[in-house]
Amino acid sequence: MADKDPELSIIIPVFNEQNAIWPFLTTMQNALSELHETIEYVFVDDGSTDATVQEIRSRMDSDLQIKLLVLSRNFGKDSALAAGLMHASGRAAIPIDVDLQDSPNVIPEMVTKWHAGAKVVNAKRVDRKNDSPLKRQSARLYYRIFNAMAEYPIPPDVGDFRLIDRQVIDILNTMPEKARFNKDLFSWVGFESAEVIFDRQARQTGRTKWSFWKLWNFGLDGLFGASTVPLRLWSYLGFCLAIASFIYAVYVLIRTVLFGIDTPGYASTLIIILFFGGLNMLSVGILGEYVGRIYREVRDRPLYIIQQTYESREEK
Incomplete structure (x- = not known):
């Protein structure tokens, strides 16, 4: 200097x-x-x-x-x-x-x-x-x-x-x-x-x-x-939900084979749809935060x- x-x-x-x-x-x-x-x-x-x-x-x-x-x-x-x-x-x-x-x-x-x-x-x-x-x-x-x-x-x-x-x-x-x-x-x-x-x-x-x-x-x-931890956490959460969904699907299949088909409940179906729909929206929002920052960097203003x-x- x-x-x-x-x-x-x-x-x-x-x-x-x-x-x-x-x-x-x-x-x-x-x-x-x-x-x-x-x-x-x-x-x-x-x-x-x-x-x-x-x-x-x-x-x-x-x-x-x-x-x-x-x-x-x-x-x-x-x-x-x-x-x-x-x-x-x-x-x-x-x-x-x-x-x-x-x-x-x-x-x-x-x-x-x-x-x-x-x-x-x-x-x-x-x-x-x-x-x-x-x-x-x-x-x-x-x-x-x-x-x-x-x-x-x-x-x-x-x-x-x-x-x-x-x-x-x-x-x-x-x-x-x-x-x-x-x-x-x-x-x-x-x-x-x-x-x-x-x-x-x-x-x-x-x-x-x-x-x-x-x-x-x-x-x-x-x-x-x-940090990219929010993305990683969401990957872990998605994996856990996928495992839980698979286990529940197996349970429903076995129960249906053994006991027949129950009358489907409107409330439980609606709750599941809303729950997974909310998770999807949240995950898209987190991805959007990172994509928006990538877009800002790529423009290089x-x-x-x-x-x-x-x-x-x-x-x-």
Whole structure:
């Protein structure tokens, strides 16, 4: 890397966060004031419709080294993060949310563990006290299901907030997946890792952009993208049902030969038809999830489109 390149890149995906930019930069400056590393801030605007871009550009006249990538529309946080990693210049990068829920005060500790040899330093939250009871329970259940099915488990209560070494960044940038689930990718690459603990705060400004439906689809992308276990489980279930059906058919045949034909029951017939019809629909749905992801990969459309790039005291 060139000598002029920064040592640490802070990657911040943003979407309609105009009121959060100034508090974020102020807090980051205070938290990182003792670090000796040169720092760049890589903002990725994910199709904001407010004045987020103008607010970030107005901060480029300060002494901070700021890079702004403006995407042509909203591609989603994981795609925006992929754009930030691709354009980060530092020897290490730290993705962080602009809402300050992830504590910048643990970044110096992350840098210390990075200097000690860790290639990935995960930031694990102490608890989820600021989440609703439903979100806490659903997150805990999701992590259990995911890690039971995934080939490479992800650490629970660890989000995108982590330090990633340049060696890891370069590998992540070669991964062409269109259905991005970065937590799984960070786990898949391996390398020596360390962990810091922090207390996640309540959101300082604005409101979350994650609706229940978005979280649901995001979770499915992660589960189906990281594992083929759902297909394998359905194969096992289909095999067991086939054996059970064969045994029942033999039973009916023997009973008919020995005792004659009973009057067929409408209720039992309807129940069997509905049961196997529901199983067929569910199996087709699972296959459809995988086929849809194959279709997305085969089209090979870009993960994101950059409309404009700005850098401190320079416009491109």
